[in-house]
Amino acid sequence: MTVEITEKKPMQTKNKVLIGVVSALVVVGVALGIYFGTKSNSDNKSGNATNDKSLGGLPTPTTSSSVASPSPTPTGVVPAHGNGTMINGTLFPYYTLTGEAPAPVGVPGMVYTTCKTPNTFSISFDDGPSIYTNDLLDLLAKENIKVTFFVNGNNQQCIYDPKVQTVLKRAFNEGHQIASHTWSHPQLTKLTVDGITLEMTRLEQAFQDVLGVVPRYMRPPYGDGTFGNGNANDLKVQNTLKGLGYVITTWDIATTDADIDDNTNPHKLTDDALMKAEEFQYTSVVNAAAKGATHMALHHDTYERTVKLMAPWSINYVKSLGYKIVPVAECLGDVDPRTWYKKIGPAAATTPAVCQK
Secondary structure, eight states: OOOOOOOOHHHHHHHHHHHHHHHHHHHHHHHHHHHHHHHHHHHHHTOSOOBOGGGTTOBOOOOGGGSOOOOOOOOSBOOTTOOSEEETTEEETTOOOOSSOOOOOSOTTOEEOSOOSTTEEEEEEESOOOTTHHHHHHHHHHHTOOOEEEEOSBSSSBTTSHHHHHHHHHHHHTTOEEEEOOSSOOOGGGSOHHHHHHHHHHHHHHHHHHTSEEESEEOOGGGTTTSSTTTTTOHHHHHHHHHTTOEEEOOSEEOOHHHHOOOOSSOSSOHHHHHHHHHHHHHHHHHHSOTTOOEEEEEETTSHHIIIIIHHHHHHHHHHTTOEEEOHHHHTTOOSGGGGEEEEOOOOSSOOSSOOO
């Protein structure tokens, strides 16, 4: 059976009309494309920041594909030589740190006078670095122990002095905790809030410049604002330090080297008299405390006999009691060095060589 398809004239006419309309639209589209394409090329030649009235006359945003994105700052990267950990451009040469940093344990604004971790004992040194600190670092390396250095900015020496920077960097690189002791060693209770803030932030900038870290831990000079006649629990001092994010640490054992020692020749006290007095400061506190009580001991690495006589005695005495000697932060529970600092980032490429008044 043959089926014959008969064309219908009316439909054919309609198809011709539709084809004509479509063809016309195509031609118009091509023409518009050519026009706008030419205009776009012209605009690109005159610069990408074309003024667009639809954006209120503001330059057209540059697309992300036309600008190379900066490389992210490496965090927690072990360097190629395999020693230490690079964190935000600052190298911690002594420590290999992996994973996320734990939450800090030390509480900003809280005043700590003794350790919280059982069987720990912190030995710390204030007011340096000094010309004696390198010898102290030699001793600590030999004994394989870590301590805390509470550093001033411009007290006995200027932190920007190249020789001081070298010693400070050595202490940091060898795994010791670096903490703040204010810029110029004032009594904080005698300063305004702005004055306290300036003492801390000025030293923060120096730490950032020299080491690439800003400490979370601090010790007020003389313990001022934390204990003592007439200035214990000073809210102005403690609240200001809390606002700046500082954990406040003092001591329960003070050798009194800053009160009874000197670097003169001859000394006011003989070596034997000095050691007898300073050893008593240790033993009297330890003997009066409960067995196994934790302690924080204060020394000053600005005295030659503290470094050569008292420090070796202290280390041997504390070890003989069965304690583990650790930095202040670690004895409070902050074991990861990343929690010792509230900011970690690259040190300055260049620093001043002197401290401005």
